[in-house]
Amino acid sequence: MTEQSSFTNLQINSEQLAPLATLQLEPLARSYRLLRQGVNAAVFTLLLLMVVLLWWQPWWALPANVLQLVEHALWLLPLVGLLRALFCWQADKCKHFALREHDISYSSGIFFRNIITQPVVRVQHIELKQGPLERKAGLARLQLFSAGGALHTFEIPGLLLAQAQQIRQFVLQHKDALQDEQQ
Structure with a gap:
């Protein structure tokens, strides 16, 4: 017999949460x-x-x-x-990204800061794109599509090709592993 976990919904004190400023953002390629x-x-x-x-x-x-x-x-x-x-x-210079164990974030904006965070487990698929100039410069863009959405959730431009491939592979591998853990 397997044990069924009971549903919990404990309240979290917002003062105990780590501030978003502690997120280690990486700049895009120069x-x-x-x-x-x-x-x-x-x-x-x-x-x-x-x-x-x-x-x-x-x-x-x-x-x-x-x-x-x-x-x-x-x-x-x-x-x-x-x-x-x-x-x-x-x-x-204001565009950055961060990859963590369970999510990926993208930050942009000079006047109006915008930070988008996508849980890895909610990524439906991820596309690596390159235009002709990006290909010549060794750059790529990653588009993340969330489950249930027709359009991409967000795009990270200006990644070095090898870096974009590594991030894509990480998201694909960890997405499946995290889904298996939840089941």
């Missing part, structure tokens, strides 16, 4: 920030080049309102590109 800066620079350089070509094109005269818009774009595009580069650099 090459991720550099890659994002490179993509940002390439996009804004291409846009600026298109505006300059429109400005210098000799084939047709531009209407006055379009000419004025092009003049504004010549100084506005570099300014917006620089502001976006600064914002992305700071935002990427």
Whole structure:
């Protein structure tokens, strides 16, 4: 005969809980920030080049309102590109993750901090994704899907490929082990 465990629902004093600040968060790969800066620079350089070509094109005269818009774009595009580069650099420095025995967390946000924690046992599946630039830089993204959800719970970008593979393997192995323990 097997012993059945009785259900308990003991109250926990919130003052006894470990503060979230004790969570040891790891930063994303530095090459991720550099890659994002490179993509940002390439996009804004291409846009600026298109505006300059429109400005210098000799084939047709531009209407006055379009000419004025092009003049504004010549100084506005570099300014917006620089502001976006600064914002992305700071935002990427605020992205962290933590892997613990029973859960995985992701933190992001400059002004509004967002920390998402997913219990490993609730992970339905986990995907490792790489775009062409990420593949070239040796980076990957992990998408975690929780049980009962159609969309991914959260995504951890900017992981080194080997690190992403190790985390994925850890989650898959421990997910099954934790489910077996609960049964």
